[in-house]
Amino acid sequence: MKVTIDGQEIEVEAGTTILQAARMIGGEVVPPAMCYYSKLKGSGGKCRCCLVDVTKGSDADPRPMPKLMASCVTGCQDGMEIASKASPRVQEARKSVTEFLLINHPLDCPVCDQAGECDLQNLSFEHGKSATRFIEEKRTFEPEDIGPNIQLHMNRCILCQRCVQVADQLTDNRVHGVMDRGDHANISTCISKAIDNEFSGNMIDVCPVGALTDKTFRFKSRVWFNKPYNAHRDCDKCCGKTTVWMFGNEIQRVTGRKDEYHEVEEFICNGCRFDHKEVSDWVIEGPRKFEKDSVINQNNYTQKLEKVEIATEKNILLGRDQDRKKISMVSNPLDTNNKNS
Numbered sequence: 445m446k447v448t449i450d451g452q453e454i455e456v457e458a459g460t461t462i463l464q465a466a467r468m469i470g471g472e473v474v475p476p477a478m479c480y481y482s483k484l485k486g487s488g489g490k491c492r493c494c495l496v497d498v499t500k501g502s503d504a505d506p507r508p509m510p511k512l513m514a515s516c517v518t519g520c521q522d523g524m525e526i527a528s529k530a531s532p533r534v535q536e537a538r539k540s541v542t543e544f545l546l547i548n549h550p551l552d553c554p555v556c557d558q559a560g561e562c563d564l565q566n567l568s569f570e571h572g573k574s575a576t577r578f579i580e581e582k583r584t585f586e587p588e589d590i591g592p593n594i595q596l597h598m599n600r601c602i603l604c605q606r607c608v609q610v611a612d613q614l615t616d617n618r619v620h621g622v623m624d625r626g627d628h629a630n631i632s633t634c635i636s637k638a639i640d641n642e643f644s645g646n647m648i649d650v651c652p653v654g655a656l657t658d659k660t661f662r663f664k665s666r667v668w669f670n671k672p673y674n675a676h677r678d679c680d681k682c683c684g685k686t687t688v689w690m691f692g693n694e695i696q697r698v699t700g701r702k703d704e705y706h707e708v709e710e711f712i713c714n715g716c717r718f719d720h721k722e723v724s725d726w727v728i729e730g731p732r733k734f735e736k737d738s739v740i741n742q743n744n745y746t747q748k749l750e751k752v753e754i755a756t757e758k759n760i761l762l763g764r765d766q767d768r769k770k771i772s773m774v775s776n777p778l779d780t781n782n783k784n785s
């Protein structure tokens with residue numbers, strides 16, 4: 445089938461959704477997605493971030509669709525024409541959805557471990573309004589302990605339900621899910637059981653906000669102070685391919701490897717994620733690259749190392765070159781993470 449998104453035509457298989465087609469084109473036509481996750485069956489259709497304008501239904505029925513459509517759950521039709529970033533109506537709708545997601549989300553980015561790799565932060569940066577019209581009190585929940593490895597911060601949850609799908613599809617005996625309805629809806633463990641399934645840590649990776657974070661990494665660092673490396677180990681439970689986040693010579697966190705849409709390439713087991721924090725546990729492959737506007741690149745160790753010369757104060761005052769002391773630094777002076785610099 446041929447579909448056109450923002451003027452760019454592509455051929456897709458029957459059954460392809462508009463979001464998948466947009467990802468095949470890539471770049472600015474790709475709608476944001478907070479609940480869809482290509483590796484999780486049945487995900488999508490909840491957050492409404494991915495709305496697009498179907499300006500022509502198909503060759504057989506060219507009428508436009510009256511409402512904006514969630515691109516992650518709307519299938520392509522032959523001859524379909526779609527406006528995504530190019531549509532002012534879509535842009536306005538994305539702004540409204542962002543505002544809606546933020547009405548209950550706390551503005552605690554300065555203390556949230558997800559800051560710097562948070563999809564909601566990125567969404568607000570791209571589509572957020574600078575002011576809020578919400579004057580009511582934000583929804584809050586009592587803290588709940590869901591086990592030794594995963595921290596649940598329910599106030600930050602946007603109810604995308606990805607974590608529930610991870611629990612359903614990757615672990616045995618799901619013990620958590622969405623409880624209650626409407627404004628009271630929340631993610632919780634049934635009868636407060638701890639989540640100790642071997643793949644439960646993947647909930648942390650799929651959570652688009654800081655509602656589920658890694659207890660073993662909590663408050664240790666900011667992601668932009670860490671150096672992420674691809675690493676692998678022989679693991680009998682999972683692929684063993686991870687990203688290790690280092691501070692100096694210390695591995696502070698282990699995560700799955702995420703692609704350009706912030707989805708993990710392969711799910712990893714809790715053993716790799718939580719129990720192997722020694723450098724000797726891993727074969728380090730090399731630096732993990734991120735999109736160029738990611739704040740993680742703030743700690744950019746990929747740029748060329750430069751020799752730095754520092755003149756002493758006395759020499760500057762006297763202007764005498766011969767007394768000048770040269771201090772060569774082999775490390776990048778911008779690298780605030782390097783303990784030796």
Ligand code: SF4
Binds near residue numbers: 605647650653
């Ligand atoms: S805890 Fe995270 S992954 Fe789970 S529903 Fe809330 S936002 Fe989504």
Ligand code: FES
Binds near residue numbers: 476480490516
């Ligand atoms: S990504 Fe489509 S509705 Fe959430």
